[in-house]
Amino acid sequence: MSKKSVKKVVLAYSGGLDTSVILKWLEDEYQCEVVTFTADVGQGEEVEPAREKAKQYGIKEIYIEDLREEFVRDFVFPMFRANTIYEGEYLLGTSIARPLIAKRLIEIAKETGADAISHGATGKGNDQVRFELGSYALNPDIKIIAPWREWDLNSRASLMEYAEKAGISVEQKRGTKSPYSMDANLLHISYEGDILEDPWNEAESDMWKWTVSPEEAPDEAQYIVLSYVKGDVVAIDGEEMSPATVLETLNKLGGKHGIGRSDIVENRYVGMKSRGCYETPGGTILLKGHRAMESLTLDREATHLKDEMMPRYAKLVYNGYWWSPEREMMQKLIDESQKTVNGDVRLKLYKGNVIVVGRRSETDSLFDESIATFEDDAGAYDQKDAEGFIKLNALRLRIAGNKK
Secondary structure (H helix, E strand, O other): OOHHHOOEEEEEOOOOHHHHHHHHHHHHHHOOEEEEEEEEOOOOOOOOHHHHHHHHOOOOOEEEEEOHHHHHHHHHHHHHHOOOOEOOOEOOOOHHHHHHHHHHHHHHHHHHOOOEEEOOOOOOOOHHHHHHHHHHHHOOOOEEEOHHHOOOOOOHHHHHHHHHHHOOOOOOOOOOOOOOEEEEOOOOEEEEOHHHHOOOOOOOHHHOOOOOOHHHOOOOOEEEEEEEEOOEEEEEOOEEOOHHHHHHHHHHHHHHOOOOEEEEEEEOOOOOEEEEEEEOHHHHHHHHHHHHHHHHHOOHHHHHHHHHHHHHHHHHHHHOOOOOHHHHHHHHHHHHHHHHOOEEEEEEEEOOEEEEEEEEOOOOOOOOHHHHOOOOOOOOOOOOHHHHHHHHHHHHHHHHHHHO
C-alpha cells in the first residue's frame, strides 16, 4: 500500500501513549487527515478525556461513543445463547468486543469519507486479526494501517522519546503503575505480562480488580433469580433491566462473592501459547444460568447439537470470524433454538461458586413430573417398553460380541 494513496484514516483512539503516538505518526508518515474514534464498551475508564486530547492535536472529526448496550445486546448475549467457551475455560471477553469496534470503524470511515482505518494492536497478538478480518468482511476495499507492524518504536522508551520530540503530552501517573497488560470491557478484564509470563507463577493477590478472593467472600450465600426470554436475561430478582444493566449488576454480585476468576494458557490464532488471567464474574453467572434454563426447556437432541457446535462457534469468535457467513448461519440456528428458553433460574452465589438451586418455566418446560417420578406414575410410562428399546440398541453390540 502506497502511503501517498491514503488521504484520510479513522484511528481507534484511546487517548493513551500508544494511540497518541500513532495519531502523530500517521500524520507524519502518511501525510493524511486523521479521524479519532473512542468506544465506551464498559472498560470502567472515562472516555471523554480522549476528546480533549484529540482537540489538542488538531483533530477536527472526533467520535466518542457509548456502545455498552449495543455491545451486550448484539454481541455478548448472542454469544451466550450458544453457551460459548473457548478451550474449556475462556469466556471470550476480549474477543467479542473486537467485531463491534471493527464495525464502527468501517461505519465511521464511510460517514467521513475516509479510505483507511488504523488500530494499535501489535503484530504478535490476536486482536490485529480480529480487527482486520472484521473490517475486510464489512468493507473489502478498506485500507488498514497497523503501525506496530511498520514502525521501529518497539519499546515504551522509544515511544516516550517519539512523544517528547513530537510534543505529545504524556501523563505521569502517581503511584505504582500496573506491570500487567490489561484489557477491560463490560464482560471481563484480562491480565497478561510480567510474572504471568512464567506459567508456574501464581498471580499476585492484589492484581485482581473486580473480584474478591473466594477466601474473603461473604460467609453467607446470596440467592438470585434470573428471568429469561428467548435465551436472554431480562430481569434479576423480578426487576426488569436492559442488557448492559443486567451484566453490570451480575458483575457486582459475582465480584462480591469471588466468582469468575480464571488462569489460562490458551492457544492464540497466530500460533503461540499465551498465559492470561481473567475476571468474568457476570459472564460466569450468565453461563451457568443459561445452561440451567436450557436443561428444562430445550429438547435433548437440540441441546446436544448445540453442544457439538459450540467449540466451532467459540473458535470462530476467538479467531476473529464474527462477520463470517458460517458464524452467521450458526447464529440463526442457535437463535431458533432459543424460542422456548423462557422462565426463571434460581442461583446461589457462595465463595467463588455459582450453584443452581431451582429452575421453572410456566410455558415451555419439558419436564413432566408424572413421567420422571420414582413414585407410582399411574401408567404414564410403561417400564416393560424399556426391554425392547435396550435389545434393539444392543443388537450391533451383540453381533460384534459374537464375532469376538
